[in-house]
Amino acid sequence: MHHKVVVVGGNRIPFAKAGGPYAQASNHDMLTAALDGLVARTGLSGSRVGEVAGGAVLKHPNDFNLTREAVLSSALSPLTPACDLQQACATGLETTMYIANKIALGQLDSGIAAGVDSASDAPITVSDPLRRILLEASRARSAKQRIAAFAKIRPSHLAPLAPRVAEPRTGLSMGEHQALTTTRWGITREAQDELAAASHHRLAEAWDRGFFDDLVTPYLRVAKDALLRPDTSVERLAALKPAFGGPDGTMTAGNSTALSDGAAATLLATEEWAAEHHLTPWARIVDAEVAAVDHPAGEDLLLAPVGATGRLLARQGLTVDDIDLFEIHEAFASTVLATLEAWQDEDYCRDLGLDGAIGTLDRARLNVAGSSLAVGHPFAATGARIVPTLAKLLHERGPGSRGLISVCAAGGQGVVAILEAV
Amino acid sequence: MGALEKAFYSPVGRKVAAKAGLAEPPRLRRGREFPRGPIVLAPLGPSTLVEETLALVGRAFDAPVVDAGEDAPGYGDRIGALIVDATDVAAVAELEGLRAVLRPAVRGVERAGRIVVMARPGGVGGGWEADAVARALDGINRTVAKELRGGATSTLIYAHEGVTPADLVSTLGFVLQGRSAFVDGQAWHVRPAATPEAPLAERPLEGKVCVVTGAARGIGAAIARTLARDGAVIVAVDIPMAGEGLAAVANEIGGTALQLDITADDAGARIAAHVAARGERIHAMVHNAGITRDKMLVNTDAGRWGSVVDVNLAAQMRINAVLLDPATEGGLADDGRIIGVASTSGLAGNKGQTNYAASKAGVAGLVIAMAPDLAERGITVNAVAPGFIETDMTAKIPFVQREVFRRSNSLSQGGSPVDVAETIGYLVDPASQGVTGQVVRVCGQNLVGA
Numbered sequence A: 001m002h003h004k005v006v007v008v009g010g011n012r013i014p015f016a017k018a019g020g021p022y023a024q025a026s027n028h029d030m031l032t033a034a035l036d037g038l039v040a041r042t043g044l045s046g047s048r049v050g051e052v053a054g055g056a057v058l059k060h061p062n063d064f065n066l067t068r069e070a071v072l073s074s075a076l077s078p079l080t081p082a083c084d085l086q087q088a089c090a091t092g093l094e095t096t097m098y099i100a101n102k103i104a105l106g107q108l109d110s111g112i113a114a115g116v117d118s119a120s121d122a123p124i125t126v127s128d129p130l131r132r133i134l135l136e137a138s139r140a141r142s143a144k145q146r147i148a149a150f151a152k153i154r155p156s157h158l159a160p161l162a163p164r165v166a167e168p169r170t171g172l173s174m175g176e177h178q179a180l181t182t183t184r185w186g187i188t189r190e191a192q193d194e195l196a197a198a199s200h201h202r203l204a205e206a207w208d209r210g211f212f213d214d215l216v217t218p219y220l221r222v223a224k225d226a227l228l229r230p231d232t233s234v235e236r237l238a239a240l241k242p243a244f245g246g247p248d249g250t251m252t253a254g255n256s257t258a259l260s261d262g263a264a265a266t267l268l269a270t271e272e273w274a275a276e277h278h279l280t281p282w283a284r285i286v287d288a289e290v291a292a293v294d295h296p297a298g299e300d301l302l303l304a305p306v307g308a309t310g311r312l313l314a315r316q317g318l319t320v321d322d323i324d325l326f327e328i329h330e331a332f333a334s335t336v337l338a339t340l341e342a343w344q345d346e347d348y349c350r351d352l353g354l355d356g357a358i359g360t361l362d363r364a365r366l367n368v369a370g371s372s373l374a375v376g377h378p379f380a381a382t383g384a385r386i387v388p389t390l391a392k393l394l395h396e397r398g399p400g401s402r403g404l405i406s407v408c409a410a411g412g413q414g415v416v417a418i419l420e421a422v
Numbered sequence B: 001m002g003a004l005e006k007a008f009y010s011p012v013g014r015k016v017a018a019k020a021g022l023a024e025p026p027r028l029r030r031g032r033e034f035p036r037g038p039i040v041l042a043p044l045g046p047s048t049l050v051e052e053t054l055a056l057v058g059r060a061f062d063a064p065v066v067d068a069g070e071d072a073p074g075y076g077d078r079i080g081a082l083i084v085d086a087t088d089v090a091a092v093a094e095l096e097g098l099r100a101v102l103r104p105a106v107r108g109v110e111r112a113g114r115i116v117v118m119a120r121p122g123g124v125g126g127g128w129e130a131d132a133v134a135r136a137l138d139g140i141n142r143t144v145a146k147e148l149r150g151g152a153t154s155t156l157i158y159a160h161e162g163v164t165p166a167d168l169v170s171t172l173g174f175v176l177q178g179r180s181a182f183v184d185g186q187a188w189h190v191r192p193a194a195t196p197e198a199p200l201a202e203r204p205l206e207g208k209v210c211v212v213t214g215a216a217r218g219i220g221a222a223i224a225r226t227l228a229r230d231g232a233v234i235v236a237v238d239i240p241m242a243g244e245g246l247a248a249v250a251n252e253i254g255g256t257a258l259q260l261d262i263t264a265d266d267a268g269a270r271i272a273a274h275v276a277a278r279g280e281r282i283h284a285m286v287h288n289a290g291i292t293r294d295k296m297l298v299n300t301d302a303g304r305w306g307s308v309v310d311v312n313l314a315a316q317m318r319i320n321a322v323l324l325d326p327a328t329e330g331g332l333a334d335d336g337r338i339i340g341v342a343s344t345s346g347l348a349g350n351k352g353q354t355n356y357a358a359s360k361a362g363v364a365g366l367v368i369a370m371a372p373d374l375a376e377r378g379i380t381v382n383a384v385a386p387g388f389i390e391t392d393m394t395a396k397i398p399f400v401q402r403e404v405f406r407r408s409n410s411l412s413q414g415g416s417p418v419d420v421a422e423t424i425g426y427l428v429d430p431a432s433q434g435v436t437g438q439v440v441r442v443c444g445q446n447l448v449g450a
Helices: A027-042 A066-073 A091-104 A128-139 A143-150 A174-184 A189-208 A234-238 A271-276 A304-316 A333-343 A346-351 A381-397 B003-008 B011-019 B049-057 B092-108 B128-147 B165-176 B218-229 B240-253 B267-277 B302-324 B344-348 B354-377 B399-407 B417-428
Strands: A005-012 A051-054 A082-084 A110-118 A242-244 A260-270 A283-292 A325-328 A402-409 A413-421 B039-043 B079-086 B109-119 B153-159 B186-190 B209-213 B233-238 B256-259 B282-287 B332-341 B380-386 B439-442
Touching: A005 A027, A005 A091, A005 A271, A005 A381, A027 A066, A027 A110, A027 A260, A027 B240, A027 B256, A051 A066, A051 A091, A066 A082, A066 A110, A091 A110, A091 A260, A091 A283, A091 A381, A091 A402, A091 A413, A110 A381, A128 A143, A174 A242, A174 A333, A189 A234, A189 A333, A260 A271, A260 A381, A283 A304, A283 A381, A304 A333, A304 A346, A304 A402, A304 A413, A325 A333, A325 A381, A333 A346, A333 A402, A381 A402, A381 A413, B003 B011, B003 B399, B039 B049, B049 B079, B049 B165, B079 B092, B079 B165, B092 B109, B092 B128, B109 B128, B109 B165, B128 B153, B128 B186, B153 B165, B165 B186, B165 B417, B186 B439, B209 B218, B209 B267, B218 B233, B218 B240, B218 B282, B218 B417, B233 B240, B233 B267, B240 B256, B256 B267, B267 B282, B267 B302, B282 B302, B282 B417, B302 B332, B302 B354, B332 B354, B332 B417, B344 B354, B344 B380, B344 B439, B354 B380, B354 B439, B380 B417, B417 B439
Parallel strands: A051 A082, A051 A110, A325 A402, B039 B079, B079 B109, B109 B153, B153 B186, B209 B233, B209 B282, B233 B256, B282 B332, B332 B380, B380 B439
Antiparallel strands: A005 A260, A005 A283, A110 A260, A283 A413, A402 A413
């Protein structure tokens, strides 16, 4: 990279369960709130930022310019351009890399990467036949033609369609895919519940020490992540019934992420821009890697980040031991556990084209301030939540501390990035 | 709004209320507006102190009508303000001179006009009679304030020996302008401070960093907006829970939002670090954040007691200690300002508010104690004491009780948050260097605590 890209701040609204306190809020509302909180924290009201990149996974057709519209609703200068990106659950990390790469190339001196999702306000569409009939009717040149078009409508066409939760090529939902992975890698129920409990406890601890005072701005009277259960325990989680993998399944509502609503944003800049704006750089963006697996052919849908991690570490000449903190997105507890198993599996890693096993991770360095199981996972927002969280954690540890982010995504994809404290 | 309140404010209700003596309260003049009518200056001796100060304020003046025995002398058109230079008055017999200029003016002053008396303070070795006269002026000022109508106010300024017009310009400007709308019947002191001579400034805080706690709403938000209007760069502080409102205020005024609990051990350090990151020091620290946990003393447990005293008093002492350490990067600058927010409830006592009164009277005691110790560094320490101010908090008081509270002062209305904010703006003005250790009530001359 030509220019050093630094993370100088972040903001998100507390995340909440779908259908909860943000049920009436749109993606536009939440993204605007996340941007406004960031602008207030960094004193950028009325300022023109180089570019804002945002996105949502569940998107209404009229939100074709979601991020730009949110910028216009925010306190940023209306001269701030914006674009929408989409990379499933990795959207927030992909927007980060989009902005970071532009800054590195000298195309921008500052930018905001963001993501938002509302599972409450999911777009509901009409069936394909009905859509075709309506379009035909709108093209009709006479009343007769119009009536003829409408006459083709059948009752079965009228059922509204919610967004598909299944992978188009396998017909399996993400949970069903992950249940296969869980079994294949022999991930136990106990290990999953332990990871879920640790996520809640670590998030609660971070809230208690005021860690999120400069990372979160309350929204609609919600001041803390609403899914957080500080008093949960392995025992309580053990009582839950399986949600995926049949009656003997090990994946429950407690060790799988809930459908959530929320938005997050992070401010990236050159060091010079940060200094001019009196902002303290937390960490620099070192590098990133994207990967995919052939899940239609039977590979593990959510383990694509493993290959990305191996290639990225190799390119940077780093090993697991050179990384101080790891942020592995908790799509499911078993996703994280299977990822760690895969990292230390010599054959699996060689099959990915790596020189050998990636390594074994000491869990004390993993998701130290909690992750998606406790925070929630508004799909596109998660990456933009993790980037400033990790950047601040690294900054607290001191210059040179390194962190790695691993986010799995639908379509058998994954994005991995490395940050280093400055 | 309840049914009773709606009826009261309906056209019929207003007429009935007017007949019952509850007339529509006078409209106050606010902001940097001077009185519309002419300013009349009445020097009661050879002193030219007020005349020179008025020149810096940038206002011309007329000669006074003096009551010399004819029947009811008066001004033709209404006057905007009468300023009495009583700095030469030291004998009881000379008080007659005051009566002679006040009598025509009390009747002749316009709505929301001003009576201002500038005099020497007592207790500075002038002798028994001089001290008696100084106090007599206070009695006159309080009474004139009560007799004035239509939103006009009266203020007494004790100008200490050696003060220059430059030391006085911000004070006289504030008192004459609408910024002092809800300050009535009050007296405070201005001491010599070698203030550089400059005309009354429009934006006295240009580029200066001012930290305001409790800035998410109500009086704190008004303080942030007002200081920003005067040019300040605002660091808006409030508890993380209030972050949404805080962000809106910060963005509106182009400041920064700092979410933090002021009772945290590292609160002072975090404020300083935030300012240091911007490469600045703090010009003014405004301790506005406060809470109430009202209960009669018989029901006040240690928890209710402790939280109020900690948030309202102890927290600001801890923050001050950090910011006043010259070694603290991003701490308070020399010639800086510290503002406490007391309360008329604290000064007068209020049923059900022992904890609150303790904390708010404590703030008054604190600024008086700190002022002389920080004078050497040019740091001034003052407090405002709001009376009944129309906020979300006071809107929750039941209607009848609220109507009684808001009318229990010489201006027959509640104050606006901006009135408190403007008074703070005056106190943090760099030109107010000679004003320190003062507690200025912003209460419309409330019947209690005034």
